[in-house]
Amino acid sequence: MAAYDNLLANVPTDLWINGQWKKSSDGARFDVIDPATERKIASVASASVDDAKAALDAAQGAFAAWAAKKPRERGEILRKAYELIMRDAERLAKLITIENGKALSDSRGEVAYAAEFFRWYAEEGVRNLGVNGIAPSSGARIFVHHKPAGIAVLVTPWNFPAAMATRKIGPALAAGCPVVLKPASETPLTMLALMPILQEAGVPAGVVNVIPSRRSGPVVDTMLHDPRVRVVSFTGSTEVGRKLLHSAADNVLNTAMELGGNAPFIVFEDADIDAAIDGAMIAKMRNMGEACTAANRFYVHEKVQDEFTTKLTAKMAGLKMGNGLDDGVALGPLVNQEGLDKVVELVDDAVSKGAKILTGGKKPEGTGYFYPATVLSNVSNDAKMLNEEIFGPVASLQTFKDEAEVIKRANDTEYGLVAYLYTKDLGRGMRVSEKLDFGMIGLNRGLVSDPAAPFGGMKQSGVGREGAHEGLKEFLETQYISVSW
Numbered sequence: 001m002a003a004y005d006n007l008l009a010n011v012p013t014d015l016w017i018n019g020q021w022k023k024s025s026d027g028a029r030f031d032v033i034d035p036a037t038e039r040k041i042a043s044v045a046s047a048s049v050d051d052a053k054a055a056l057d058a059a060q061g062a063f064a065a066w067a068a069k070k071p072r073e074r075g076e077i078l079r080k081a082y083e084l085i086m087r088d089a090e091r092l093a094k095l096i097t098i099e100n101g102k103a104l105s106d107s108r109g110e111v112a113y114a115a116e117f118f119r120w121y122a123e124e125g126v127r128n129l130g131v132n133g134i135a136p137s138s139g140a141r142i143f144v145h146h147k148p149a150g151i152a153v154l155v156t157p158w159n160f161p162a163a164m165a166t167r168k169i170g171p172a173l174a175a176g177c178p179v180v181l182k183p184a185s186e187t188p189l190t191m192l193a194l195m196p197i198l199q200e201a202g203v204p205a206g207v208v209n210v211i212p213s214r215r216s217g218p219v220v221d222t223m224l225h226d227p228r229v230r231v232v233s234f235t236g237s238t239e240v241g242r243k244l245l246h247s248a249a250d251n252v253l254n255t256a257m258e259l260g261g262n263a264p265f266i267v268f269e270d271a272d273i274d275a276a277i278d279g280a281m282i283a284k285m286r287n288m289g290e291a292c293t294a295a296n297r298f299y300v301h302e303k304v305q306d307e308f309t310t311k312l313t314a315k316m317a318g319l320k321m322g323n324g325l326d327d328g329v330a331l332g333p334l335v336n337q338e339g340l341d342k343v344v345e346l347v348d349d350a351v352s353k354g355a356k357i358l359t360g361g362k363k364p365e366g367t368g369y370f371y372p373a374t375v376l377s378n379v380s381n382d383a384k385m386l387n388e389e390i391f392g393p394v395a396s397l398q399t400f401k402d403e404a405e406v407i408k409r410a411n412d413t414e415y416g417l418v419a420y421l422y423t424k425d426l427g428r429g430m431r432v433s434e435k436l437d438f439g440m441i442g443l444n445r446g447l448v449s450d451p452a453a454p455f456g457g458m459k460q461s462g463v464g465r466e467g468a469h470e471g472l473k474e475f476l477e478t479q480y481i482s483v484s485w
Contacts, residue, residue, distance in 0.1 A: 007094055014045045016195045018058035019205025025050040030185060030214045035101035035333040035369045036323040044188050047211035052219045055209040059151045059178035060228050062206030067148045067176035071126040074174055078122035081201035085115040096161055097324040099187045101332040102287050104324050114162035117170035120451040124472055125174030141483045146476040148176030149254055150230030153223045157236045158184035158335055159290045165191050167466050168233045175475035180209045182220060186335050188212035221247050230254060231475055238460050256464035256474040258456055260389050261417030264410035265295035269303040271422035277311045279446030283420050288331060289393045293418045297386055299406050302399045309377060309397060316373035317359040333369040334392060340369040343392035350376055350383040411437045416458030418448055
């Protein structure tokens with residue numbers, strides 16, 4: 001407990017504006033709760049509209065000098081940030097676990113993933129290449145290049161408090177854009193702890209500003225209606241994403257929206273079942289299932305239903321639940337009471353409609369927002385969990401008979417973020433992948449997230465892409481110059 005308190009004692013809790021720690025303009029603060037203990041772990045400054053304006057002032061003041069730096073100079077700063085994050089990886093991982101709840105092993109993986117965005121964009125930022133050509137009819141020279149778009153407002157969720165921010169900060173800085181970031185109020189500490197690291201890496205004052213707030217609506221809306229802001233990048237629910245898109249339309253902002261998901265996980269009769277089980281555990285249980293990429297709907301061919309169900313149930317039942325800081329724990333608490341209540345509601349609804357609980361399914365007594373790893377079979381088509389994100393450690397199983405049927409069922413959702421499928425037939429795998437209306441496909445893989453790959457969805461799951469070269473483009477404007485020489 002002493003180490004726990006010492007770690008928290010050294011974590012900043014004020015706003016980071018223009019390279020300095022500041023109180024909120026009206027002194028407002030909010031509490032951060034450890035979901036494993038329900039204990040208050042920090043009181044954090046709650047930014048006001050005036051604080052948001054001050055952060056935009058700082059970003060605007062830093063914009064010209066940052067944009068004017070050579071791409072390699074910006075890249076070297078990002079590379080240094082990667083190295084410093086990895087130096088402090090264990091401290092950051094423990095902080096993520098304390099404020100988010102996920103198991104420490106999961107937090108360590110997140111820190112490495114988060115740092116990699118800085119390393120990737122340290123390299124990718126120098127490849128902001130343009131085009132030079134001759135117009136066929138006029139003979140004029142066509143000169144095309146890409147300029148930093150301007151100030152970017154970044155709004156990030158609580159489920160990956162480090163990675164969802166660095167996935168936006170990395171490309172924005174590589175492109176030459178300053179940012180104002182509003183982290184989720186459940187998990188603001190990780191981003192605040194990252195600011196001294198970025199300062200040490202050489203990020204100038206004003207280039208990155210962080211303003212936690214319990215007044216998210218007016219704070220973000222104010223920024224989106226400021227003419228200096230040119231990009232908004234958001235990760236979170238489709239419901240909130242729609243509202244931000246409406247606000248962004250008023251100033252015709254560039255938008256990058258990574259929204260909700262309802263991922264199918266398809267197991268064909270020829271699949272390597274053991275490999276499918278390993279993939280299912282990653283796709284379902286990463287961050288306790290609190291991920292937009294989490295497998296939500298399991299479709300298992302009737303010929304392998306018994307084997308898959310038996311093995312998945314055994315794996316899920318074997319997960320140790322507890323405080324994520326404790327040794328051997330693989331399943332921590334959900335992030336808050338609201339999230340826990342939602343999972344309980346969805347499981348109870350499915351059971352009332354005929355689903356059978358194979359393991360878990362009951363909230364334990366005691367402190368903390370814990371819910372056990374749960375497997376449900378015979379889930380009916382009208383169960384709420386088939387149409388809503390579960391955001392918890394619950395696997396819902398159904399069976400299917402043929403390829404066309406399962407493709408139709410998998411696509412029967414307004415979401416289109418990610419789908420998973422397992423088969424030994426590569427031809428079938430590619431054929432089915434192309435027919436699935438999802439932005440990402442895990443073909444014989446339970447993990448699709450990679451800084452070098454374009455992350456994003458179709459339909460109601462978002463607009464734009466993060467990661468890869470596509471992520472850099474979200475923060476650039478294309479300019480064409482017609483010239484004769």
